[in-house]
Amino acid sequence: MKETAGSSKMSRIRRKKLFYCYLFILPQLVLFLAFTLYPIIMSYVYSFYNWSGFGPLKDFIGFENYVETVRDPLFWNAFKNSFIFMFFLVVIQLPLALLMAITLNSNWLKGATLFRTLYFLPVVTTTAVIGVVMRFIFGSYNGLVNEILMKIGIIGAPIDWLGSMDTALVIVIAVGIWKTFGMKMVYWLAALQSLPKELYEAAKVDGASAVQSFRYITIPLLLPVGSVILLLSTVNALHVFDLVKSMTNGGPAFSTDMVDLYIYRYAFEGMGMPRSGFASAAGIFYGIAILFISLILGILVKRSGGKKAAH
Incomplete structure (x- = not known):
C-alpha cells in the first residue's frame, strides 16, 4: 500500500508539472496557430480565389492566379x-x-x-x-x-x-x-x-x-x-x-x-x-x-x- 500511495503521489506531482509546462507553452502555441500556421494554410486557400481581401470567398478560379504569376514579366x-x-x-x-x-x-x-x-x-x-x-x-x-x-x-x-x-x-x-x-x-x-x-x-x-x-x-x-x-x-x-x-x-x-x-x-x-x-x-x-x-x-x-x- 505504501508503494502504491507513493507511486500515486509521484504521478500527481508529475501531472502537476506537465500541467504547468503546457500552461506556459499555451500562449506561444496560440500565437503560433493564430499568426503563423493559420495564415500559411489560408494563403493556399486564397491563392485559388479571385479575392480582394474583403468579404467572403466566392470567386473560385483554380490555378489562374498561378498561371498569371508565371506569365507576368x-x-x-x-x-x-x-x-x-x-x-x-x-x-x-x-x-x-x-x-x-x-x-x-x-x-x-x-x-x-x-x-x-x-x-x-x-x-x-x-x-x-x-x-x-x-x-x-x-x-x-x-x-x-x-x-x-x-x-x-x-x-x-x-x-x-x-x-x-x-x-x-x-x-x-x-x-x-x-x-x-x-x-x-x-x-x-x-x-x-x-x-x-x-x-x-x-x-x-x-x-x-x-x-x-x-x-x-x-x-x-x-x-x-x-x-x-x-x-x-x-x-x-x-x-x-x-x-x-x-x-x-x-x-x-x-x-x-x-x-x-x-x-x-x-x-x-x-x-x-x-x-x-x-x-x-x-x-x-x-x-x-x-x-x-x-x-x-x-x-x-x-x-x-x-x-x-x-x-
Whole structure:
C-alpha cells in the first residue's frame, strides 16, 4: 500500500508539472496557430480565389492566379532582382565577415569589443530608418556622397544614385551588405571561438605558419558551421522588403523591385482593389523556389556534418 500511495503521489506531482509546462507553452502555441500556421494554410486557400481581401470567398478560379504569376514579366523581374541581391550579399559578405571575425578573434588586437559593437550597430538599427537615411545620403543634389565626390574631384556633377537603373540596385546591395554584416561576423566569431586551441598550439610546435594553420585547421573545422551560416544567409537575403521599400520603393522602372515588395504591392496597394488571392499565389510560388534552394543547401549541410563526424 505504501508503494502504491507513493507511486500515486509521484504521478500527481508529475501531472502537476506537465500541467504547468503546457500552461506556459499555451500562449506561444496560440500565437503560433493564430499568426503563423493559420495564415500559411489560408494563403493556399486564397491563392485559388479571385479575392480582394474583403468579404467572403466566392470567386473560385483554380490555378489562374498561378498561371498569371508565371506569365507576368514583372514577377520574373522581381524574382531575378531578389536572387541577384542574395547572390552578391552571400558572395561578398560572408568572406569579408569571416576575415573580420578572424581579425577580431586575434589576441594582438586591442579594443576588439569596441569594434564588435561598432560593426554590430547597423544590425540592431531599424532597417526602414536606415533606408530613409541612405536615401538622403545618396541623394542626387545635396546628398553626402555627391558632396564628398565632387569636393575631391572624382565627379563634376551630382549623380542620381537611386534614380538611375544602372546604379540603384548596386547601392541597395551595398547598403544590404553593410546592414547585415555584423550578424554574419558574429556567426563566424562564435564558430572561431568554438575551435579547439590545442590544435593550433600543436601546429605551432610543428612549425606551421599562420597561413598553414588557417588552411589546414581553421577552414576544415569551419566547413560544417559555414554551411549552416550559408543556409541562413541565403534564406534571409531572399527576403528583403523594408530596405528596398524605404530606399527606392522598387524603382526606378522596377530595377530594384523584389518579390516581397511585388507581393506587398498586389496585396495592399493594388490599382483599385487589392488582389490578395494573386499575391498569395505569387508568395507560394516564391516560397516553393526558396524551399527548393533550402533543401539543396540542407543536403550540403548534412554532408559536411557527416564528413566532420567521419573525421
